[in-house]
Amino acid sequence: MILLALRNLWRRPLRHVLALIGIAVSVATLACLGAFGQGYRDALQSELNGMGMQMMLVPLGCPYDAAARVLRGKTLEFSLPQSALLTARRDPAVSLAAPMLMAVVPQVHEGRTDVWVGIDQSTRQMKPWWKVETGAPWFTGKNEVILGAEAAELEMRRPGDLFYSPETHRTLRVAGILQRSGTADDSLFFVPLTTAQAMFHQTDRITAIAVQLHDPQQTGAASTRLQTIAGAQVVTLSEMMGTFLNLVGAVKTLLFSLAIVALTIGALGVFNTLLSIVVERRSELAMMRALGASGPQIFALLTLESAILTLGGGVCGLIMSAFVGRALASVARQWVPLSPNEVLFKLTPNVAANCFLIGLGVGVLAGVVPAWQASRLPPALALNAD
Amino acid sequence: MKFRFALGGCVVLLAVGALLFSTLGTPPDVYQPAIARRAVGAPLCPWRQPKADMQAFFPTATRFETRVAILSSMLGSLRARLGRWPAPEENPIYVHYVFAGPRLLGRVAVQRVRGQFGAIEVVIGVNESGQVRGVHLQRLREPAAISRALLSQPWLSSLCGKTSRDAFRLGADVPQITPGARTSARAVLKGVRSSLILLEAARELDATNHR
Amino acid sequence: MACVVFDAKRCDAGAGRTRLKLVGENFPAVSNDIKMETLSFAVEADGLTRIYKRGGEEVRALDGVSFRVRDGEFVSIVGASGSGKTTLLNLLGCMDAADRGTLRLAGHEVGAINERARTRLRRDHIGFVFQHFGLMPTLTVHENVALPGLFGRRIWPSRHQKSLDARADELLERVSLAHRRNHRPHELSGGEMQRVAIARSLLNTPRLLLADEPTGDLDSATGESIIELLQELNRDGLTILVVTHNTALAAIAEHQISLRDGRLIQDSTDQML
Structure with missing residues (x-):
């Protein structure tokens, strides 16, 4: 047949x-x-596994509202106190907790948005894929900025150039320019965490904390403990991936x-x-x-x-x-x-x-x-x- | 048989088209700013306020048209005039033709230049004789004092009437400016001169094509 | 039960099944649920009527046709075009059902069995020879002959494959076409193609061979050789019913049936109707 x-x-x-x-x-x-x-x-x-991060601590409420408040120079209701970082770091399951403060500045006439991100050394440890195209790999001073590849192209900046933030009246020096990664990092302005807090009047406030655990198996227990931090909610890696x-x-x-x-x-x-x-x-x-x-x-x-x-x-x-x-x-x-x-x-x-x-x-x-x-x-x- | 062959061919083409479209045509709807595209030079500079600029440069203007001028055939001549090879964002360039009804009044070009504290976007209007009709800085990231100096009407108006053959020395051919603003002012003048040369090249290209 | 009256050679009383000697005893019987009865009549038709409707009008293609065919007879059915020959052949081949009358084939009341059983009856007890041969152009001569054996079993090759191949080879030898075993039908002459068709019709050891104008597409010399082959098969005990316009072929038949306008007008075994 x-x-x-x-x-x-x-x-x-x-x-x-x-x-x-x-x-x-x-x-x-x-x-x-x-x-x-x-x-x-x-x-x-x-x-996401390579990021070495198992979860993030973010403030309760809407992130867009938080961005609007940053713009008006007001204290964020929807941000985390720096004490949350200390609490997270004290948790026995946490090996690394990296804070970040994000400030969003829309440039209405240009149809784009400047996103400033305040970070510290622990954030850099969580971003192993970060590679600097030119300039220094990290800030050597307080008033310095590391630019994403696209942001540097748009602003025509090179390491050593000055970079002015008209909204916060602050002049920064370009420390380095990141390699193009195809991610959101390409269009961001990275500044030291304390500088970002000062620029946007967010002293002792942070937007989110990336958390790395000693043992990923402990995600459930650690999540339950970190959830108790006032005003914080835990978003796990699987939830992020789902998003x-x-x-x-x-x-x-x-x-x-x-x-x-x-x-x-x-x-x-x-x-x-x-x-x-x-x-x-x-x-x-x-x-x-x-x-x-x-x-x-x-x-x-x-x-x-x-x-x-x-x-x-x-x-x-x-x-x-x-x-x-x-x-x-x-x-x-x-x-x-x-x-x-x-x-x-x-x-x-x-x-x-x-x-x-x-x-x-x-x-x-x-x-x-x-x-x-x-x-x-x-x-x-x-x-x-x- | 021919019909069947054609039908089969259509099926194959449709299927291949669907395959390519489905895989290549992913709309970049999220994380728009983060989408990475390899570019040799800086991104092309858009004309942000065409209506206002057009009225300022050519008060009788009614409309404008944007065309792309490919200047590759004039690279040698451009190098001689600019004193350097044209940057990737300078060839091809967008030329905005401004009309009063059917009559061509002039052309507008936009260029991004390296200011002291960030990029400055310079809009320049040129009449058909190649003379500057007006200059507008549509975007800059300079501190307030420098911005005020650069945006001052007397200083910008001093550029009117200049052509690509004129000199643009600050303090000699163009009025001097406050000391803090000089670096950015020189960048603006360089941008104006480059735009004039590029617009002139585009006009020559138009004339050649017209002939 | 007694053996076949007219053909002792076909008797296989021990197995209770009939079988043609000419095709050898080695070939296993094709399985079927219909138990053969040993009868003296291969065909018994009584008042067969077939009515077609054409544009709301009734056309009697067959009208009360009755006749009997004994086992081992050579029967010719003759008649002009439209006389009902093909309709009768359809009924005799279990490919159509009569509107009235009864038909017994190999002892079975055809009207009383379902489509599935009719297919089995057709497959296992009736052989067909067509005017245009009906060979599969994509298969070789050998595969064409073995084709009916394919329908007696499931999709996957069974252990019967070897005996099926041997049987097909034996039949090709019988029709003198062993040397053409691996040729395709388009490489054969008309006479050769008809011989292959006859070999194919014999694969399942039929009790009855129905031939529709077997010499219709052949020249007279080739036609004669086919007639000789059919005669030879008949001599070996096979019951043959031939629909033909060929007078030579009709003449050699010991039993002639004539049809006109769907009615039987002459049956040589009876008196003139």
Whole structure:
């Protein structure tokens, strides 16, 4: 039966190859998306793990409100007291607690926002991927700024240049410029924590504390203890990751809807091919019925043909995705929000098997109607055709 | 057979298109400022207040059109005139053509220059004779005293009537300015001269194309 | 139960199944649920009527046709176009059902069995030879002959494959086409293709061979060789019913049935109707 199905498919090679390509492209699309999703998730996980941070302490309430208050030079209601940092550092499970103070200054005429971030040495320890393009790797004085790559380009600054903040009337010296990372850091102005607190009148206040634990297994217990700090809420790494993945989720939904379109086109290709087979081989199929083939056997033969077609398409699609996926992922990296540095394309056996089975299922399903039609052909057609 | 071949081809093209679009077309909707794109030079400078600047430079103006001038064919001549190779953000450049109805009044260019305390964005309007009609500093990050000096109308107006062939020495060809503002003022003058040369090159290019 | 009256060679009383000697005893019987009864009549048709509706009008393609065919007979069915020959062949081949009348094939009341059983009856006890041969162009001669054996079992190759291959080879030898075993149908002449079709029809050891114009697409010399082959098969005990316009073929039949406008007008075993 398999031999018969293969020989039948070989009868019209061009048509069947085109149907096969349709399925292959559909499976490749699915596989690329699946592998990209898997790669992104893994890379993000790895990057967040690489940060050495298990959780963040943030103030209760809305961060946008806090930003508005910073702008007006008012004390933040929604910020953490520096004492929270001391409390966090005293916790036995905490190995490192890095504070940061963020101040957001919208430049309405320019359609952009200046984001100033106050940090200390412990923050730098939590950012192992930080690399300085030019200048010093860290502040040598109080009134210094380290600029993200994009911010430096926009302000045309080099290490040693002066940099003025009109909103806070403070002149800073550019200590260094960070390498482009593709993350939010590229557009930020980093200043020492105490300088930021003075600039934005936030003495002894901080916006968030990144927390690294001695043992990640202790996340639950440490989270419960740190939650008791007044005005603070704990956001764990998995919660943060969930938020990032949600951001990507909307885009993924769009991409998957496109993948479904591709899959539908592939399925229509198989449907069209099988339907043509039934129409063309009407008398031949009836003759097989006359020779003793039962309706289910004819159905099985046609279904086998569509299965072979989609099987071949699935294999080709997976090979295609393995070649094309990496190249596309490297291009897509530039468009993806919060792009991790690791490989974004991971065609795991699980992803490959899922995509293959989906492709196979859809292809075989598309062949069901033509196969059913063929199985209903009356054997008397064999004589009538004669 | 031909029809089937065409149909099959369409299916393949659609599927490939869907694949490329689905993977490449990811809309950068979040973390907009953080999206990293490799650029050799500084980002191109937008014209932030076109209506106000247009009225100030050309009071009868009714509209403007923005075109991209690719000056690659004039690199040698530009190097001679600028005294340096054009920066990546200077070729190609955006030239804003200002009209009163169908009549071309002049051109506007915007350039970002290195001020003492941050970038300064200089807008310059030039008439069809190549003379400066007006200069506006649309964005600067200088301390208040320096900003006041740079933005003072008498100093900026002194640049009107200048052409790309004129000298721009501070204190000689252009009125002197307060000592604290001189570094940034020189940067502004350099920007004005560069813009004049680039606009002149763009005009020459237009004339060549027109011929 | 007694053995077949007219053909002692076909008797296999121990197994309770009939079998053609000419195709050898080695080939295992194709499984089926229909137990063969040893009867003297291969076909018993009584008042067969088939009515088609064409544009709201009733057309009697067959009208009360009755006849009997003994085991081992060579029967020719003749008649002009539209006389009901093909309709009768459809009914005899279990490919269609009569509106009225009864038909017994190999001892089975065809009207009383369901579609599935009819398919099995067709597969296991009836062989078909078509005018245009009906060979699968993608299969070799050997594979074409073995094709009906494929439908007697499941999708995956079974242990019967070897005996199926041997059986196909034996049949090709029988029709003198062993040397063409691995050729494709388009590489054969018309006569060769019809011989392959005859070999294929014999694969499942049928009790009845139905042939629709077997010489219709052949020149007279080739046609004669096919007639000789059919005669030879009949001599070996196979019941053959041939629908034909070929007078030579009709003439050699010991039993002739003539149809006109769906009615049986002559049955050579009976008196003129």
